[in-house]
Amino acid sequence: MWDKARAKEVFAKRLDAMLEQALWVKERPPLRILTMQIQWGSCSTNSRITLNLRLVKAPRECIDYVILHEL
Structure with missing residues (x-):
């Protein structure tokens, strides 16, 4: 299974890429990684x-979709 540190690297890279498209976001939001039972992600x-730790196993397009949705 992926460890949180490696997943955080992957998610941080994808978050930065999605922030270039999310022009409505003024500053980079904090990112947290958890093992979630029924959600891929959430925004407080x-x-x-x-983001769900298990999401890191999904295709890049799926990761991007979840991040963009949460932004």
């Missing part, structure tokens, strides 16, 4: 993005 009221 203070704009923190939480």
Whole structure:
């Protein structure tokens, strides 16, 4: 299984790529990685993005979709 440190690297890279497209986002939100049971991701009221550790196994397009959705 992927470790959180490696997943965070992958997700941070994809988040940066998606921020270039998300012109409505003013600053980079904090990113948190958890093992979630039923969600791929979520965004808190203070704009923190939480991604499911298992998402790292998905194709890049799926990771990008979830990140863009949470932005």
